[in-house]
Amino acid sequence: MSENGFACYSLRDELLLALNKKGFSIPTPVQEKVLSMDRFDTDLIVRAKTGSGKTLAFLLPLLQEMELPASNPLILVLSPTRELAQQTAREAEWLSRYLDISVATLVGGLDMSTQIRSLKEGAVVVVGTPGRTLDHVNRGSLKTENIHTVILDEGDHMLDMGFRDELEGILDALPHRNRTWLFSATMPREVKELSRKYLSHPVSISLVEDGDQHEDIVHKAYLVPFRHKMEGLVNVLLWERPKRGLIFCHTRLETMNVSQRLIEEGFNSGALHGEMTQRERNTVLAAFKNGHLPLLVATNVAARGLDVEGVTHVIQIGLPDDRDTFVHRSGRTGRAGHEGMDILLLSPQEAEKFKYMIGSAKVDIEWNNVPDVQAIGKVQREIAEEKLLTMKEAGENEDYLQWAEDLLTRVNPKNLVARLLFSLTSKRSAGYNLSSDLERELRRKSRGPVEKDRTPGNRSLKGSRPKGTMLRLSKGLADGWDVGRVLHSVCTSLNVDRSEVGAIRMKDDHVLVELLPVALSRFEEDSRGLERCGLIEEGKGRDMLFQAYSGASRGSRDRAPSSRPRRQGKTDSRKR
Numbered sequence: 001m002s003e004n005g006f007a008c009y010s011l012r013d014e015l016l017l018a019l020n021k022k023g024f025s026i027p028t029p030v031q032e033k034v035l036s037m038d039r040f041d042t043d044l045i046v047r048a049k050t051g052s053g054k055t056l057a058f059l060l061p062l063l064q065e066m067e068l069p070a071s072n073p074l075i076l077v078l079s080p081t082r083e084l085a086q087q088t089a090r091e092a093e094w095l096s097r098y099l100d101i102s103v104a105t106l107v108g109g110l111d112m113s114t115q116i117r118s119l120k121e122g123a124v125v126v127v128g129t130p131g132r133t134l135d136h137v138n139r140g141s142l143k144t145e146n147i148h149t150v151i152l153d154e155g156d157h158m159l160d161m162g163f164r165d166e167l168e169g170i171l172d173a174l175p176h177r178n179r180t181w182l183f184s185a186t187m188p189r190e191v192k193e194l195s196r197k198y199l200s201h202p203v204s205i206s207l208v209e210d211g212d213q214h215e216d217i218v219h220k221a222y223l224v225p226f227r228h229k230m231e232g233l234v235n236v237l238l239w240e241r242p243k244r245g246l247i248f249c250h251t252r253l254e255t256m257n258v259s260q261r262l263i264e265e266g267f268n269s270g271a272l273h274g275e276m277t278q279r280e281r282n283t284v285l286a287a288f289k290n291g292h293l294p295l296l297v298a299t300n301v302a303a304r305g306l307d308v309e310g311v312t313h314v315i316q317i318g319l320p321d322d323r324d325t326f327v328h329r330s331g332r333t334g335r336a337g338h339e340g341m342d343i344l345l346l347s348p349q350e351a352e353k354f355k356y357m358i359g360s361a362k363v364d365i366e367w368n369n370v371p372d373v374q375a376i377g378k379v380q381r382e383i384a385e386e387k388l389l390t391m392k393e394a395g396e397n398e399d400y401l402q403w404a405e406d407l408l409t410r411v412n413p414k415n416l417v418a419r420l421l422f423s424l425t426s427k428r429s430a431g432y433n434l435s436s437d438l439e440r441e442l443r444r445k446s447r448g449p450v451e452k453d454r455t456p457g458n459r460s461l462k463g464s465r466p467k468g469t470m471l472r473l474s475k476g477l478a479d480g481w482d483v484g485r486v487l488h489s490v491c492t493s494l495n496v497d498r499s500e501v502g503a504i505r506m507k508d509d510h511v512l513v514e515l516l517p518v519a520l521s522r523f524e525e526d527s528r529g530l531e532r533c534g535l536i537e538e539g540k541g542r543d544m545l546f547q548a549y550s551g552a553s554r555g556s557r558d559r560a561p562s563s564r565p566r567r568q569g570k571t572d573s574r575k576r
Contacts, residue, residue, distance in 0.1 A: 009035045011064055014098035022094060028053035033205045034061060043202035044181040045195060049331055052207065054183050055091050058151050063096055070101055071122035072146040076174070078130055078167065080157040082107040082278070083285065088153065089127040101125065106142070108132045109278030116141045130158060130166035137173050148178050155184040156191050156324070160300075164190065171198050185331070186324045189480055217334035219342045219365045221354070225437035226347035227499060229317055230258065232370045233345060234265050235431040237295075239371040239379060240343065242313035244288070247297045248329050249317055250488055253495065258317070259297040269295035300325060308332075313341045318498055319350045321484040323358055345370075348438075348445045353483050369438055376431045384424050468502045468514040471523065472544045473535040476509045486511050486535075493529025494522040511535075515545075 005025040006016060019025070027035065030048040034057040037044075048054050062075055077092075079085040089105040096103065104118040106128030119126070119141055126133075126142065136142035150171065152158065158167060171177065180199050184191055195202065224232030237245070249255045252273040259271035270284040270293045287293035289308050300321070311333045320326040333340025344365075346354055351367075407416055475481045483504050490501055490513055502514030515523055523530070523545075530536050536544050 006035075006060075009060075011060065015060060015063060015095065018095050018097055024056070028057075030054050030205075030207050031057045031060065033207065034058065037061070037203065040065060041179060043179055043199040045187075045199065045202045045204045046181070046183045047185065047187065047204075047206040048183060049185050049207070051331065054153070055088050056095070058153075058181055058183065059092055059095055062149060063099060066099070066101075066124075068099060068101070070124045073104075073119070073123060073126045073143060074146055075125045075149045075151070076133070076147050076170075077125070077127040077151040077153055078133060078158065078170065079127065079153045080129070080161055080163070082109060082129060082281075084154065085127050085129050089125075092125050092127060096125065103127065106132045106136055109281075119143075130163040130170065134166045134169050137170060144174050145176060147174050148176055150174065150177055150180045152180065152182045152184075152194075155182045155194065156186045156188060157328070159188075159190040159194065164194070167194065168197075185328065188324060216338065217330055217340050217342050219330065219344075219363055221344040221346055221351065221365050221367050222370045223348055223351060223367070223438060223442070224345050224370045225434055225441055226349065228432070228434055228437060229345055229347075230261050231432040231434060233258070233315070233317060234262075235371050235373075235376060235434065236315070236343060236345065237262075237267060238376045238431050240313060240341065241383075242315075242341070243294060244291065244308070244311050245295050245313040245315055246308075246311050246332050247295060247315045247317065249297060249299060250321075250498070251492055251495070252299060254317075254497065255297050255299050262295060262297070267295055268293060269297055272296055272298040274299060300329070310338070311340065313343060315343045315345065317345050319346065319353055319484050319487065320344075320357070321488040322482055325484070326358065348441050352445075357482065357484060370434050371431070372435045373431050373433055380430065384421065388421075388424070468516045469520050469545055471513045471515050471536075473511040473513060473530070474537060475535055476507050476511055478508045481511065482506070486513065489533050489535060490519070490530070493533060493535075494519050496522055520545075 006019055006027055009027075011019075030046065030052045034044075034046065040061045046054065046057070048057075058077075066074065077085075077088055079088055085107050086105055089103050092103045101124040102118070102122060103125045104115065104123030104127070106115050106126060108129060108131055115132075115136070119136070126147075128136070133142065137144060152167070171180070180202075182191070182195055182199065182202070222232065222236055224235075233247070247258065247269075249258055252275055255271045255273045259269045262269040270287060272281065272284055276284075284293065284296065285308075288296045291310075314330055314333045316326070316329050320329065330340075330342035333342060344354065411419075473486065475486075483506060486504055486506075487498060487501060490496075491498055494500075496519045500516045500519040502516055503512075504514070505512040527536060531538050
């Protein structure tokens with residue numbers, strides 16, 4: 001079917017002309033599936049990865065059947081982020097160019113009066129984020145009486161970002177909505193609940209099988225010492241040399257710290273998090289997209305819907321929140337037919353939890369120890385040699401040739417080349433000595449026998465005696481929680497680093513979390529964050545604390561002093 005291109009779907013001439021102008025002739029699999037449907041006047045659930053061409057998959061059939069002329073909002077597309085909404089609106093604009101209809105974009109951070117004016121001028125297709133769209137609905141600037149179709153684009157991301165109330169408010173305000181199309185890469189519990197409430201007997205199309213590996217993405221995991229993740233990241237960056245890399249962290253604070261540390265190490269990087277102004281976001285995204293900023297450090301929320309061509313590497317620091325988060329993050333690379341690399345930096349203990357997390361997922365992961373300074377130095381030497389041997393300009397320049405002849409009369413040729421190579425490489429960082437620290441952790445982890453908890457995948461070394469303070473949380477495996485989600489919620493709610501959370505023991509009806517001193521003090525100061533998550537009952541925070549072992553003093557734990565491993569080489573002020 002794809003051999004005949006879009007023409008075989010009897011699309012109106014205006015749409016075919018727009019597609020031809022853009023150079024689109026062969027539909028993607030998700031476009032084929034939707035366009036081949038017998039009828040479009042039904043609710044629809046489509047599971048497809050980001051970057052699969054789903055925007056055209058829903059725009060083409062809707063614009064195909066639209067009755068013209070039209071001058072009122074008929075189609076509403078809801079997207080999780082400003083960037084994705086603006087991108088979708090741009091696609092709707094060029095696709096509908098010859099239909100003489102207009103598109104309005106309703107997103108936060110931009111002038112409200114401009115958006116109101118575009119609605120008054122007769123926008124037919126409205127694309128917006130849930131918060132700003134609901135604002136227009138409540139103001140009455142978005143007239144809803146004629147809207148018959150709603151598209152929930154990346155529904156899992158919208159719910160993951162906490163937009164459930166806004167989505168329900170919008171859907172409840174559309175009296176004549178006769179079909180809702182949900183596009184989502186995954187179907188977690190919240191998405192299923194929303195679809196049951198607002199979709200009636202939906203047709204389902206799936207191009208995603210849980211756990212299937214994206215054929216254009218290679219997955220690697222590097223084992224790094226638990227307390228030296230940042231140094232491990234430096235070594236991996238020196239080893240992998242990403243041309244355009246997206247680095248994922250869990251919290252806003254961690255994002256800023258990692259970006260600043262990379263700058264100190266000589267890398268050119270920027271941060272993207274939810275508390276940035278729109279101008280700051282636009283500036284850093286523009287620099288990342290045009291290649292001036294090769295490394296972007298982001299939180300999950302800030303990167304939702306982020307669509308940047310040419311991301312060669314995704315790097316995930318620490319244990320992902322859950323399997324869906326792992327899939328979403330890795331999906332930022334390997335797009336539009338290009339190969340990509342997904343890299344995880346995990347401590348040996350996190351590696352075991354990650355293997356349990358992905359379970360039976362059909363993902364091939366290459367496991368490696370973090371590269372050592374010897375291996376990095378060898379690669380850097382090869383790069384320097386290649387650069388030196390392939391540089392033609394100097395060899396064809398008479399001034400440089402004369403300069404070389406003069407130097408050779410004064411210095412032994414072998415010594416001269418050695419000095420030049422030293423000058424070329426000595427100011428570059430060769431990474432950190434991490435091998436011994438990693439070997440100690442691996443030996444400690446394998447020392448054994450291993451004592452299994454009743455919960456599968458929950459392991460602790462026999463004889464180990466954690467001395468932190470245990471916190472009992474009221475949710476468990478039966479409530480859909482897992483180790484990654486618990487860890488992320490605790491770190492986010494208490495604003496602490498992952499190193500301040502010890503053992504996590506999952507049970508069917510509760511979770512035991514070991515709080516180390518900083519996390520414990522934050523919890524005692526304010527437990528409302530965990531109350532809002534539903535992990536503890538309101539007002540009962542302190543009642544849920546108890547000692548890990550009777551002999552342990554409250555909040556104490558034997559910890560080795562934190563010190564940065566010795567770095568090889570020097571950092572040049574020039575950015576890599």
